[in-house]
Amino acid sequence: MTTPRAVGVRISYADVPPNVTRWVEETLGSAVVSSADQVGGMSPGCAARLVCADGTRAFVKAVGADLNPHTPILFRREIAVLNLIGEHPLWARLRASYDDGDWVALILEDIEGSHPDLADDMVMGQLLEAADELGVILAERTVHGATGRGGGYDAGLTDQHTIFHQFAATLDDLAACPGAPVPEWVRAEAGSWAARTRGLAEHAMTTLVHYDIRIDNLLRRPTGEIVFLDWGAAGVGPDWLDPLLARLERVDQDWFDASLASSAPLARIGDDAVTTWLVGIGTHLAVRTVTAVDVNLPTLQEFRRTESARFLGAAARRLRA
Known part of the structure; x- marks a missing residue:
């Protein structure tokens, strides 16, 4: 479980x-x-x-x-x-x-329910359906465009365009962090991965995204419906980002690779973009494990190490396939 x-x-x-x-x-x-x-x-x-x-x-x-x-x-x-x-x-x-x-x-509102068991195929299927529905509803409620810069509102949203460039900058400067737990295959082609990650920033950024879909930010009602919690990371990004995050619980499994085709946005951007994103965020998290200073967040560094290893391991598996 x-x-x-x-x-x-x-x-x-x-x-x-x-x-x-x-x-x-x-x-x-x-x-x-x-x-x-x-x-x-x-x-x-x-x-x-x-x-x-x-x-x-x-x-x-x-x-x-x-x-x-x-x-x-x-x-x-x-x-x-x-x-x-x-x-x-x-x-x-x-x-x-x-x-x-x-x-x-x-x-x-106090939601009756508990964290979903995403090892259960049925429950994971409910999450993917809910993530698709979430994208539709958020698009309807930000119909004038989620730009965050005069496009109808400015809520101090995270900006995925900037974040993708941050990932790329981390890859460009990777040699300056020899102690970061980044595998040699990433270091050997860091410049190339940086260029690919910058390419992600060219995707359309007009969608309101939750950007923090993971099991601790989800509840499953007794009747089976999924509820998305904690909107503190919400921002403007591409329409494929939330469907991708909804699948990350199983990123270290072949199921993850097979599931991408069931999402229209993920199928549209293709496997290379997904792998590039995994390398970008995985490397960024790895470097943060040796550079970040966290106040009263004693478990965050271990979380970064674990997630970085999962994402970079998944990218390596996908490159071997």
């Missing part, structure tokens, strides 16, 4: 400042009588399922800049995106948000 690989160290709801918890109770209209802290994901902030005295249930996320200076930015982006796309059963509804310039908090 698959379980989340991204598991951080969070504060509990009891550790959240009183001004934030007071806002939660005032917003919900009832005193919180129980909280169940959640552990998935990398944020050092609180993530808790709450039950109020009147029976109201809610999910609350809260973080302060003192815990990690970057995480409040992710929370603000999530608030902006959820306000933009509104309500839909594919994601948890945003009920209210709080921002005092230091602490940022969200009250979300």
Whole structure:
């Protein structure tokens, strides 16, 4: 059975400042009588399922800049995106948000369910169908174009065009990081892989993408429907990106390669583009394991090492095929 690989160290709801918890109770209209802290994901902030005295249930996320200076930015982006796309059963509804310039908090609909077991072919099939539907719905709700630069909104979205160029720059400078866990076959052709990765940035970038589809950001309702959580990485990118991420749980299996043909966007861009993306992100994560400085994120480096090895291993397998 698959379980989340991204598991951080969070504060509990009891550790959240009183001004934030007071806002939660005032917003919900009832005193919180129980909280169940959640552990998935990398944020050092609180993530808790709450039950109020009147029976109201809610999910609350809260973080302060003192815990990690970057995480409040992710929370603000999530608030902006959820306000933009509104309500839909594919994601948890945003009920209210709080921002005092230091602490940022969200009250979300509490979704009944658990992380999906993506080792189950049926459940994986449900995820792929849900990812396809997500792309359609997001396109409908950003019909004027998800440019993030005057195209109808600017929510501080991540920009995949810039990210692809960052991946390429990492490959260009790979010789400067001899300690990064990057295989020799990548180092020997780093310049070529950098050029291919820049080619990905030429793809159309007009789609709102979740960009963080992984098991700890997914719930499966008791009735089987998949729900996408945590929109802090959402941005503007190509239409094939979310379908690709939805398949990454099995990137180290032949199933991954065979599954690409079932996605119209992935079939359109072809195998070379998928392999190039795996090399780009895998190398970038590997270099970050020796260059990044993380505040209150003690498990993030091991996550980077594990994911980098999976992505680069998958790229090597695909090149041998």
